[in-house]
Amino acid sequence: MELTKDVHYKQTINDLKGPKGLPLVGNLFQLDKIKIHNQYEDWADEFGELYALNFLGRKVVVSTSPINNDFILKHRPTKFRRFSKMAEVIENVGIDGVFSAEGDVWKKQRQVTQKALDSKNVKSFFPKIVLVANRLEEYWNTLIASSQNKNHEIMHDFMRITVDITTLLAFGYDMNTINNKTDPTQEQIAKIFPKINERINSPLPFWKYIKTTSDKEFDQALAHIKSFFGDFISNTNQKIEDNPELLENPSNFLEAMLASQDKENPYTWEEIFGNLYTMLLAGEDSTSNTLSWVSYFLASKKDVQIKVQKEISDLLAGNVELKSFDQLKLFKYTSAVIKEAMRMKPASPNLFMEANEDVVIGDVLFPKNSLIITQLSKSARSEDHFENSQDFLPERWMQKEEGCPFTGRHNEKALKAFGGGTRTCPGKLLAETEILVFIITMMKNFDIKLSVPEKEIIEKYAFTMSPKNLFVEITPKEKKFK
Numbered sequence: 001m002e003l004t005k006d007v008h009y010k011q012t013i014n015d016l017k018g019p020k021g022l023p024l025v026g027n028l029f030q031l032d033k034i035k036i037h038n039q040y041e042d043w044a045d046e047f048g049e050l051y052a053l054n055f056l057g058r059k060v061v062v063s064t065s066p067i068n069n070d071f072i073l074k075h076r077p078t079k080f081r082r083f084s085k086m087a088e089v090i091e092n093v094g095i096d097g098v099f100s101a102e103g104d105v106w107k108k109q110r111q112v113t114q115k116a117l118d119s120k121n122v123k124s125f126f127p128k129i130v131l132v133a134n135r136l137e138e139y140w141n142t143l144i145a146s147s148q149n150k151n152h153e154i155m156h157d158f159m160r161i162t163v164d165i166t167t168l169l170a171f172g173y174d175m176n177t178i179n180n181k182t183d184p185t186q187e188q189i190a191k192i193f194p195k196i197n198e199r200i201n202s203p204l205p206f207w208k209y210i211k212t213t214s215d216k217e218f219d220q221a222l223a224h225i226k227s228f229f230g231d232f233i234s235n236t237n238q239k240i241e242d243n244p245e246l247l248e249n250p251s252n253f254l255e256a257m258l259a260s261q262d263k264e265n266p267y268t269w270e271e272i273f274g275n276l277y278t279m280l281l282a283g284e285d286s287t288s289n290t291l292s293w294v295s296y297f298l299a300s301k302k303d304v305q306i307k308v309q310k311e312i313s314d315l316l317a318g319n320v321e322l323k324s325f326d327q328l329k330l331f332k333y334t335s336a337v338i339k340e341a342m343r344m345k346p347a348s349p350n351l352f353m354e355a356n357e358d359v360v361i362g363d364v365l366f367p368k369n370s371l372i373i374t375q376l377s378k379s380a381r382s383e384d385h386f387e388n389s390q391d392f393l394p395e396r397w398m399q400k401e402e403g404c405p406f407t408g409r410h411n412e413k414a415l416k417a418f419g420g421g422t423r424t425c426p427g428k429l430l431a432e433t434e435i436l437v438f439i440i441t442m443m444k445n446f447d448i449k450l451s452v453p454e455k456e457i458i459e460k461y462a463f464t465m466s467p468k469n470l471f472v473e474i475t476p477k478e479k480k481f482k
């Protein structure tokens with residue numbers, strides 16, 4: 001190992017402890033892909049906040065410490081980057097965008113993404129979120145009317161509405177997948193993420209040599225989506241030519257990207273495609289998983305569900321509709337329920353980083369190209385940072401002046417559901433707004449309860465973390481308050 005001379009450290013990643021593996025392959029075959037985040041958490045109990053795994057002779061360090069993770073996430077894109085293998089898989093399928101980009105390319109793409117998702121745009125987008133939420137309400141009424149309201153896999157509804165929201169925001173297209181369930185594009189989109197996840201986790205790039213049926217389906221899905229987006233890109237180009245004022249005031253993310261074409265450093269077709277797709281991927285899974293986990297807690301904790309319904313009934317007296325973005329800040333308890341669900345069930349439990357240079361974290365030297373998993377769910381669910389960490393206590397997120405009875409340990413920095421530092425999720429405000437609007441619409445009109453025993457609902461990791469076997473019964477809300 002070649003070391004930089006002027007860095008000070010007591011140990012290197014080779015000195016870190018970790019689970020004993022097999023000769024040559026190391027820990028590779030000990031991993032349970034769908035529970036990988038739980039394994040990382042359990043190993044931290046045994047080996048501490050910084051420990052090392054070995055995959056085919058390559059060290060991968062897992063960090064669960066909020067201080068170290070903060071440092072790593074803050075020092076991007078300088079000292080750290082995302083795993084280069086992940087970027088490579090994404091680039092190979094031609095959908096690289098702001099999530100996988102690095103350096104100056106990332107800076108340029110981040111700027112336009114952040115702008116498209118800023119508070120001004122999210123506020124003006126609010127009526128569209130309400131529109132999609134109302135469609136979901138109508139759909140659930142039809143489920144009840146046709147007695148299909150039991151054993152309902154609620155996560156599929158959330159996947160549809162989050163795709164609808166993102167396509168509306170990204171290129172102004174109303175997919176309306178709640179009503180058009182067999183939309184071919186939606187079907188193709190659903191095939192992309194699992195395959196990318198499978199390839200990122202594959203020890204060798206088998207797909208480069210042998211194409212399985214699912215690899216061929218994946219290629220077809222990608223071709224379909226490229227042609228679908230291609231039509232949008234050329235139509236939007238035409239629209240801008242016909243309405244040059246859009247260059248100054250773009251109305252969606254695609255227009256904003258195209259509007260910058262005549263400037264010094266224009267976007268390539270691949271960058272535009274890659275970023276449209278990145279928005280879809282980044283906006284769908286994490287948001288629909290979070291909505292599903294919030295629903296899981298509401299369905300399994302009747303007292304919490306009733307408190308949320310009471311808050312909604314008090315704030316929307318007379319059953320009036322949500323009217324403005326600013327109203328949302330009044331829903332303090334419901335917001336605290338969402339935050340607590342994100343603490344106990346973070347949709348992105350692991351982020352994958354690589355050192356761009358030799359760097360010392362604590363007293364440990366990480367040589368250039370070291371791989372580090374910033375493991376986020378351990379600290380969020382740990383007694384070291386949150387008192388009664390295994391209990392669902394929304395009150396811990398209420399401000400004191402709102403009558404918060406919670407007095408226990410509370411380290412906000414240990415919760416990083418949206419990542420951190422320069423690359424913090426730019427969709428945070430949009431996601432929080434969507435989730436709150438959907439939960440208010442749901443709890444204003446319906447009661448939900450689990451259709452399966454609670455212990456059968458398990459955490460399933462596939463790049464993001466979702467509830468497996470979450471089936472609920474949806475019924476019209478019983479009248480509980482005056």
Ligand code: HEM
Nearest residue numbers: 098099282283286287290348418419420423424425427431
């Ligand atoms: C509850 C919902 C969401 C969660 C939990 C979530 C979480 C995350 C996390 C953990 C990251 C990585 C941050 C880092 O590396 O520090 C991320 C990145 C990102 N998210 Fe989200 N996200 C959500 C919703 C959204 C939405 C709705 C959008 C847009 C429509 C979005 C767009 C992005 C993008 C573009 C990135 C890459 C940013 C970059 O690398 O600079 N996310 N998100």
